[in-house]
Amino acid sequence: MSENQISTTELTSQYIAQVTSDLERNGKEQERIATDIAALQEQLLALQHDHSVLVNMHQALGGTSPVAATTPAAASVPSQSSGRTKQTKAAKEVKAAKPKKAAATGVKKAEARKPETGKTAAKATTAQPSLVDLIRGHLEAQNEPRSAAEITTALTAAHPERTIKTTVVRTTLENLVARSSAHRNKQGSSVFYTAATEAAAKAEPAAAAG
Structure with a gap:
């Protein structure tokens, strides 16, 4: 060659x-x-x-x-x-x-x-709350971090009349993290989320110790 x-x-x-x-x-x-x-x-x-x-x-x-x-917003729904x-x-x-x-x-x-x-x-x-409110309320009610899949399972069980997808829940969680309304914690290849209030409460003792 x-x-x-x-x-x-x-x-x-x-x-x-x-x-x-x-x-x-x-x-x-x-x-x-x-x-x-x-x-x-x-x-x-x-x-x-x-x-x-x-x-x-x-x-x-x-x-x-x-x-x-x-x-105008309603008229542009895809x-x-x-x-x-x-x-x-x-x-x-x-x-x-x-x-x-x-x-x-x-x-x-x-x-x-x-x-x-x-x-x-x-x-x-009796109007249905938005998905953002459901996710934020679920996180605030938890004592431990939850993954997007766990949150999806819990919300689906609590609201069987709604179709809730894990991908949508994960995106909403990331939006909450971006707005400082939630906290992300990565453990290995898994990602867990907690409410921002809980994350702040845990951060204060750590900061005092430091």
């Missing part, structure tokens, strides 16, 4: 190794972004649910300045299907075409629903 052929073979091997490394890095980056999107979408859905409850309460109380049912988007657009067009008399009728209906304010308030109190 000539020197030129040897050089070409070595160069090709280097290119293959570089491309393989780039592919692995690209795949990991896609996975990280996907988990971030899932966590943000979970938080956005919780906010949309709270918004819907508040709008119903506002209408039941006969507010003089109705709150828009669709916020999980909305095209069919639902078309239905929302059609509903807006029908609403815009209604005469002023229909608007007055709507106000009267809202006034007629005033006696049900207590029921509406009761529904508001």
Whole structure:
């Protein structure tokens, strides 16, 4: 084999190794972004649910300045299907075409629903907490560090009606750590989390000893 052929073979091997490394890095980056999107979408859905409850309460109380049912954030939810988007657009067009008399009728209906304010308030109190609140509350209730998998299992058992994924929980935990609302402790290849209040309480005696 000539020197030129040897050089070409070595160069090709280097290119293959570089491309393989780039592919692995690209795949990991896609996975990280996907988990971030899932966590943000979970938080956005919780906010949309709270918004819907508040709008119903506002209408039941006969507010003089109705709150828009669709916020800019709600309109950008990636999980909305095209069919639902078309239905929302059609509903807006029908609403815009209604005469002023229909608007007055709507106000009267809202006034007629005033006696049900207590029921509406009761529904508001049963609104599901966000995943962030669930994770923070679980950490604060624990005496020992917990892994993302352990937290997922506990929350799934406590809230079977919700779909909670370990990847979303891990991303949410990392966001809490970034905001100093939680503490990360790595033991070997495993990562455990504790509430920030507990971590601070443990740090004070250590600092005094030092």
